[in-house]
Amino acid sequence: MASQIPNKEKHLEDLQKCAFFQLHVHLKRGVDLTVQDVSGSSDPFVKFRINNKTVHKSKIVTKDLNPLWDESFTLSIGDVFKPVVIKVYDYNRVIKDDFMGMADLEMTNLELNKLTKITLILYDPDRSTGNLGKLLLSVTLEPKSYEEKEEFIRNSVTPTMNLHEEVERKVSCTTSNVIIRLIKGENLRPMDPCGSSDPYAKFRLGTQSHKCRSKIKTLAPRWLEEFKLNLSSNQSHDLEVTLHDKNILKRDDFMGRCNVDLSQLQHELTHRLWLNIEEGTGRIFVLITITGRTGDDTIEDLNNYREDRYANEVIAKKYAWTRTFRDIKDVGFLQVKVFRAQGLSAEDFGGTSNPFCVLELVNSRLQTQTVYRTLSPEWKKIFHFNVKDIHSCLEVTVLDDDGDSSRPDFLGKIAIPLLRIKNGEKKWYVLKDKSLRFKAKGHFPEILLECSVQWNMVRASARSLTPREDKFMEEEGKRFRTAKLNRNIARLKPYIRDVINLGKYFRSVWRWESNSRSFMAYVIFLLATYFFELYMLPLLLVFLFLKNSWVLFVSKKGFIDDHVDEFTEESQNEDEN
Structure with missing residues (x-):
C-alpha cells in the first residue's frame, strides 16, 4: 500500500495549489487472479479509467493468472481528488470480456514527486466474493504549474482529458x-x-x-x-x-x-x-x-493558426547547406494551406455534394473534414509533409463523401510538382479529371491553395541518385487496356510521321530528284568529313530549333500545336466511346 503522509492537511493544501498533475505509472504484474476460462486460466488485461473514460489499456497476457505486463505510461490528471479506477478483464474473442475485479487508486495518498510502490487488492462491487487477486504497480505524482498546463494544452497532439471542463467540452465534439x-x-x-x-x-x-x-x-x-x-x-x-x-x-x-x-x-x-x-x-x-479532425480547437485549423516567424527561421536553418550531413534523408518540409473550392459538380440528390479534400505525397496521405451540402466548400486547414524526394508531386483530390457504405465520388484532382511551387503564393488551381488531361465536371471547378516548401539542395541531389520510392497503393500488375494503348499510339504518331518524312527526304537526295538539293547535301557531306569533330554533335540541336522557328514563321502555326490538337481530339473521342 501507499506510504503514510506525515502532515495530511498540509499535503492536501499543496495539492489544491497545483493546476494539474501527471501520474507516471509502472504497471508491473498481477498476482493470483481469478480463473475465467474452462481451461483453468485467464487472458487478463487492465483498463485505467478517469471520469468514466478509459485513458489506458494494457496489453493482453494469455493463459496466465500471474501476468507480467511491465508497462510504463503517463496519465494527465485534472482533479487529483477523484480516484483512478483500475479494472481487470479476461479477454474473449467472440463474447463480451469477463470482469475479474477492480481497485481504486487514491492519489491524495501519494507524496508529490516521489516513487511509491503500491499493492492494490481487487474487489467486485456487485458481490462479496473471496480473494480476486492483487495488482503490483509503482506510481509518481508530478505537479504542474498553470503555465505548464496551458502549454500542455496548446502542444498536445491528441485530445487530453481531465484538464478542466472547458477542454472536455471542446474535445467531446472532436x-x-x-x-x-x-x-x-x-x-x-x-x-x-x-x-x-x-x-x-x-x-x-x-x-x-x-x-x-x-x-x-x-x-x-x-x-x-x-x-x-x-x-x-x-x-x-x-x-x-x-x-x-x-x-x-x-x-x-x-x-x-x-x-x-x-x-x-x-x-x-x-x-x-x-x-x-x-x-x-x-x-x-x-x-x-x-x-480530418473537426472542431474549432484543432491544431490544423487556419482560424487558430498564427504565423510563427521564429518557427520558420528554425525550419530554414534546418535545411541550410551548412547542416546538410546531419540528416541526409530529410530532404525538405512542405506546408500546404487548403482554403476552399468552387464550381464543383453535384453528385447527390438536391444538386449538392459533400466534398472533402485528400492530399497525398507519395505514401503520406492527409485529408480535410467533410463539408456537407455545398458546391463551394471552405475547409481552411493547414497540413505539413516531410519531403523525401524533391522530384515527387503533391496530389490534391476532391471527393464527395457518400458515407461509410460506399466509395466516395470523384470531383476533381490536381498534381503539383514540388519543384514548381512558389513559396507563399496563394493560387487558384483548375481541377482536372482522373487522367489530369481535361477539366473536371462542374462549372469551372477550382481549388484555392497556398504552398511553401523548404529543402536542402545537396540532400535532394543525393536522393536523386537512388531509386524512386514505391507507392504502395499502386496496382502492381495492371491489366491491358485498349484505350491506353490507343492513347500511347496517338502520342507517337507525330514523331513517326517526322521520321517517315525524313526518310523520304534522304531518298530524294540519293535519287537526285532535285539537283540543287543533292549538290548541297554532297557539299555538306564533304565539309563534315573534313572538319566535323565529336564535340560539335550538340550543334544538331541548334539545327532543329532553327527548323521549328522557320516552320513557325512560314505557317504561323507550329507543328507541335497541330500534334497537340490532334492528340486532344483523338483522346476526347476515346472518352466518348
Whole structure:
C-alpha cells in the first residue's frame, strides 16, 4: 500500500495549489487472479479509467493468472481528488470480456514527486466474493504549474482529458478519420494441410469494423487495401486487428491478433507500422493516418493558426547547406494551406455534394473534414509533409463523401510538382479529371491553395541518385487496356510521321530528284568529313530549333500545336466511346 503522509492537511493544501498533475505509472504484474476460462486460466488485461473514460489499456497476457505486463505510461490528471479506477478483464474473442475485479487508486495518498510502490487488492462491487487477486504497480505524482498546463494544452497532439471542463467540452465534439492502408503480411501461420493459408484481416475500432478480402494460398499476402474508420475523442482508441484463414465448408480458422493504441499516434502524420502477430506467427505492414479532425480547437485549423516567424527561421536553418550531413534523408518540409473550392459538380440528390479534400505525397496521405451540402466548400486547414524526394508531386483530390457504405465520388484532382511551387503564393488551381488531361465536371471547378516548401539542395541531389520510392497503393500488375494503348499510339504518331518524312527526304537526295538539293547535301557531306569533330554533335540541336522557328514563321502555326490538337481530339473521342 501507499506510504503514510506525515502532515495530511498540509499535503492536501499543496495539492489544491497545483493546476494539474501527471501520474507516471509502472504497471508491473498481477498476482493470483481469478480463473475465467474452462481451461483453468485467464487472458487478463487492465483498463485505467478517469471520469468514466478509459485513458489506458494494457496489453493482453494469455493463459496466465500471474501476468507480467511491465508497462510504463503517463496519465494527465485534472482533479487529483477523484480516484483512478483500475479494472481487470479476461479477454474473449467472440463474447463480451469477463470482469475479474477492480481497485481504486487514491492519489491524495501519494507524496508529490516521489516513487511509491503500491499493492492494490481487487474487489467486485456487485458481490462479496473471496480473494480476486492483487495488482503490483509503482506510481509518481508530478505537479504542474498553470503555465505548464496551458502549454500542455496548446502542444498536445491528441485530445487530453481531465484538464478542466472547458477542454472536455471542446474535445467531446472532436472527431477524426482513421485512414488505414493494409499493405502486406509475411511469415504467417500455415492453417491448411498443404502448408498454406487463405488469410484475411478484420479491423475493429469501437463499434465499427472492416473486413479485408482474402488472399488465396499464401503466407505472404499483399492486400493493398485502403479504408476509413471514424474516431471520436470519447470512445476507445484501441484498434484491434485479427487474422483469419478463410474456409468454405467449415468455420474460418483464427490465425492471430494485434492491437494498436491510436492515442499514442501523432495526428496529421502517416505512420508506417510493422505489427507482430500475437497468438500466431509473422507480422503485417500497415499505414495509419489520423486526420480530418473537426472542431474549432484543432491544431490544423487556419482560424487558430498564427504565423510563427521564429518557427520558420528554425525550419530554414534546418535545411541550410551548412547542416546538410546531419540528416541526409530529410530532404525538405512542405506546408500546404487548403482554403476552399468552387464550381464543383453535384453528385447527390438536391444538386449538392459533400466534398472533402485528400492530399497525398507519395505514401503520406492527409485529408480535410467533410463539408456537407455545398458546391463551394471552405475547409481552411493547414497540413505539413516531410519531403523525401524533391522530384515527387503533391496530389490534391476532391471527393464527395457518400458515407461509410460506399466509395466516395470523384470531383476533381490536381498534381503539383514540388519543384514548381512558389513559396507563399496563394493560387487558384483548375481541377482536372482522373487522367489530369481535361477539366473536371462542374462549372469551372477550382481549388484555392497556398504552398511553401523548404529543402536542402545537396540532400535532394543525393536522393536523386537512388531509386524512386514505391507507392504502395499502386496496382502492381495492371491489366491491358485498349484505350491506353490507343492513347500511347496517338502520342507517337507525330514523331513517326517526322521520321517517315525524313526518310523520304534522304531518298530524294540519293535519287537526285532535285539537283540543287543533292549538290548541297554532297557539299555538306564533304565539309563534315573534313572538319566535323565529336564535340560539335550538340550543334544538331541548334539545327532543329532553327527548323521549328522557320516552320513557325512560314505557317504561323507550329507543328507541335497541330500534334497537340490532334492528340486532344483523338483522346476526347476515346472518352466518348
